[in-house]
Amino acid sequence: MGSSSAAAATTDSDEPVTPAGRLFLQPQMNQIIYCVMGFKNPIDIDSIKSQVRSSLMLTHPRFSSLMVRDSHGRERWHKTTHIDLDRHVIVLHDPVSSSSSSDDETAVNDYLADLSTGSGLPTDKPMWEFHLLIAHKVGIFRIHHALGDGISLMSMFLASCRRADDQEKLPTLASGKSTKGVNERKGLWVLLCGFVAMVWFSMVFVVAFLLRCLWVCDRKTEISGGDGVELWPRKLATAKFTLQDMKLVKKAVPNATINDVLFGVISSGISRYLDHRKPNALPEGVQITGVAMTNLRELPGLQELSDLMRSNSRSSWGNKFGMLLLPIYYHNSKSNGDPLAYLKRSKVMIDKKKQSVEGHFSYKIGLFVMTYFGPKVATWLNYRILCNTSFTISNILGPQEEITVGGNPITYLRASSSSLPHALTMHMVSYAERADMQILVAKDIIPDPAFLAKCFEEALLDMKEAAAAITET
Structure with a gap:
């Protein structure tokens, strides 16, 4: 973590970082999530930047705020008035591996492995980046865990995607079935046994x-x-x-x-x-x-x-x-x-x-x-x-079906x-x-x-x- 988090003065409108978010900002637990997407076609840099600029992500308070610390050292989210997209979208034109024998998957995995123990995200900008590996047709979202968990971030990402078979439709979200009402149809004895089991296992x-x-x-x-x-x-x-x-x-x-x-x-x-x-x-x-x-x-x-x-x-x-x-x-x-x-x-x-x-x-x-x-x-x-x-x-x-970002079909989604x-x-x-x-x-x-x-x-x-x-x- 950089020391620039104190650069922005705190105000009464700043929102405190949640306790879980504060945990992920501690040096021993400093966690960054990497969402990797493989593109079917060559990456159009201008199209990707335009997609990011118009996405819901930039209107989200977490993705448009700096992490600052108040006079008591407590972390807070400070809304920024300007996001320099060129600092967030990092373009790498050359292959990320020096080995000519490395395939795309190995090269990208090696790049991610190096990032996983590298320096954290700087705090003088909102804590996310989008790395474009042009030679490998891969995009990597690098997002600090303090901004949200996997469910939140996947939902955010899919809001900017469209189905490959119908560009007018959002991806179908896979959701679990609610169990509400199921217990109401069970007998008293079954409910009692379930309660005893819950207490014991807990x-x-x-x-x-x-x-x-x-x-x-x-x-x-x-x-x-x-x-x-x-x-x-x-x-x-x-x-x-x-x-x-x-x-x-x-x-x-x-x-x-x-x-x-x-x-x-x-x-x-x-x-x-x-x-x-x-x-x-x-x-x-x-x-x-x-x-x-x-x-x-x-x-x-x-x-x-x-x-x-x-x-x-x-x-x-x-x-x-x-x-x-x-x-x-x-x-x-x-x-x-x-x-x-x-x-x-x-x-x-x-x-x-x-x-x-x-x-x-x-x-x-x-x-x-x-x-x-x-x-x-x-x-x-x-x-x-x-x-x-x-x-x-x-x-x-x-998502349950193939999706696109900016009209470019995605061949795989991975996370680390x-x-x-x-x-x-x-x-x-x-x-x-x-x-x-x-x-x-x-x-x-x-x-x-x-x-x-x-x-x-x-x-x-x-x-x-x-x-x-x-x-x-």
């Missing part, structure tokens, strides 16, 4: 969460990070899935979801990778804990931007997510004959998490600590959780973030029947992220084959 998971904040940590493995690892050099690789394969697999297990399938793939893929790195080094069933972010808005999927912008909306703009601890268990891939066993175990665990209030608790306790004890204590607690666990995972639903104390961070984004997962690693701990990506891809294919066999019988 107690168990909340206690486990608090212990993780303090001293309980994972056993060290070949993917473990720790204190200071956020500063280590990074590598980035991409695992590619199709939603059709994931949907086929989830049908093999009753009431399974895409998130269940994703976590089953993560569990199987990490076990495969650990077998490759050090065969038979770990005892069967060792717990490896992940940290996942869960959207706490009333609707779990993407929202209309107009709804997010309403001040009285429950689906409000900003950072409104909780933290879940999602354990996986190492299993020797050679001795575990049923690929779907990983999915079944993941579903059981995630179903229990859904019945608890762990996500809401983590959000509320973070809000409480930040408000009453300040950012240093809140940062320490969050940093401890990351040091005591092994990886980060997130999953954002993207700044580095964390974890040596392994994974972000998956779905787009038009495909899902790409960016795998950001500390390269001195995980030197071969491309092989890890292959482990995940093969895990899904094995589950697909097992699911197809069940369907045939």
